Amino acid sequence: MAVAGVLHGRIDARRYEANAATRESPWVRRLILGTALSFFALFLLMPLIAVFAEALRKGWLTYVTALSDPDALAAVRLTLLIAAISVPLNLVFGVAAAWSIAKFEFRGKRFLTTLIDLPFSVSPVIAGLIFVLLFGAHGWFGAWLFAHDIKIVFAVPGLVLATVFVTFPFVARELIPLMEAQGREEEEAAVVLGANGFQVFWRVTLPNIKWGLLYGVILCNARAMGEFGAVSVVSGHIRGQTNTLPLHVEILYNEYNFAAAFAVASLLALLALVTLGLKSLVEWKARQHAPVDA
């Protein structure tokens, strides 16, 4: 929906502007534009600059040292590992959920749609706590897990679970409106022509949703790498073992090691910039491929 929304937004805005009857007077435009831009500068641009300025304040050497610290490298590796597990999982879950909601009729469909949004409406801290309550030492399955020597909380599985939970809606949310708008006819046509389920998905459904899917995956990845709250609860903050990048930033900061904290934070900021770049690229690509007439 976001991709399509951007597309329509542009056309509408252009038409709206071109029409003298709907054009605002210059000073109103300047006021609105000025307000938006100053908020943008104050709340988005300044912090971003501050992160890089603080990170490099003591020179490149400190910056590089902070990033090549073994604990920092361990945090990078762990963050990448968690993203590498949870993003593909959510890719599969998201496509399956969107598929079933958009293409089938069943009882409890609305409930499922609402449920998918749950991770957005719940505080990440609670998301983390749920897993501690379930799998922690005193949790529901704690004794059983202990007896079988399986570690979930304060270990990588717990971090993955919390991340999957928090990032669950991204892919599904992106695909549901897209798939609903496209309807079932193309799939029906494919089945009548003799395609089996896998062929229908691979040759018809997937090509139709690929830009939306990619968009969802990019956002999902950004959140998976940047998640703090839920991960913080289940992590246990063991340096070099269960510390992700955002948690590592916090630890360094609490130790008054500001330069190192900002250096690591700049990695996350870079990730955000790359994400934005990719996102714009995908939006642009999707627009190029958008059918003139659906």
Place this chain on the structure above:
Amino acid sequence: MSIQVEHIHKSFGSFVALDDVSLDFPSGALTALLGPSGCGKTTLLRVIAGLERADSGRVVLAGEDASDTHVRQRRVGFVFQHYALFRHMTVFENVAFGLRVKPRRERPREPEIRARVMRLLELVQLAPLADRFPSQLSGGQRQRIALARALAVEPKVLLLDEPFGALDAQVRKELRRWLRRLHDELHITSVFVTHDQEEALEVADLVVLMNRGRVEQQGTPIEVYEQPATPFVYGFLGAVNTFHGRVERDGLRVGETTLAHDSAPLAPGVEAIAFARPHELEIVTDPDSAEGIAATVSRLLNFGANARVELDSPASTADSGRPMHYEVVLPRDQVQALGLVAGQRVRLVPSRIRVFEHRAA
């Protein structure tokens, strides 16, 4: 390949889409399923294709019960109203799709696929557009590609769901003729759904009229047009003039006059409704005549080979209390010979009426 459907029932929630429908589509014929929207015609087509499952009843393809056969195995070609072309594939790939998804041992080799697709594109006269995408084609072109795609897998039956419904009038007419020619060449058993009576009568070998999930009548275009079995069919196939009256021994009593009729042995005293087509009414200008019913000319549409005369008749006011509205079509020179003008008082004499028992709706 012949198609039979037997006692098909289908409902969506409380809405009954198909109510005990049994039909026989003869092999090699082009049959039209005609009816107003919501009459169940599309649902029936989808049941035959296997895209929809009937609640009860059987679908028999080529003499074999196909009710439990998967869509994939039914070997039907289906053309959707909104084309349903694969938007990310070229025209060529769209048509080739059915061949490419065949299991490996049945799949033709690449040169064979290429040859077959190009042959089909030539059949639908769109070979030069093979490398275009569906979004670059006009509606009529898209529908022809959809047809070529359906024919690529050599289906035993061809099912078309309002194939021309989304096209404008000019293109519709052209494609209609083209479809008829194509059918005469291929002789594949075909069923198409339409709500356009002109389209059904013009193109099909057989017409099935449906209303509210039931079959009203089945027959050749001439049969259903000349001998409508029910008031619904009469009203649906072209313009009609309606008379409300009571059956008497020597005819139908409408207002103060009696109209002779030849049809339906209805018992005297029965409330009846009678129909006549616009060309089955004569206009008598002699004011002293007692024949027919009194009417006033309200409008003359005097162009083309035939003129249309619109009349109001306060005399035969229906039970609703509104004046009845009539329409007469007659050759233009006759209008001039009669010297008709708007506001003139005349008498309407039907040359032929069909009478049905009037059931309160």
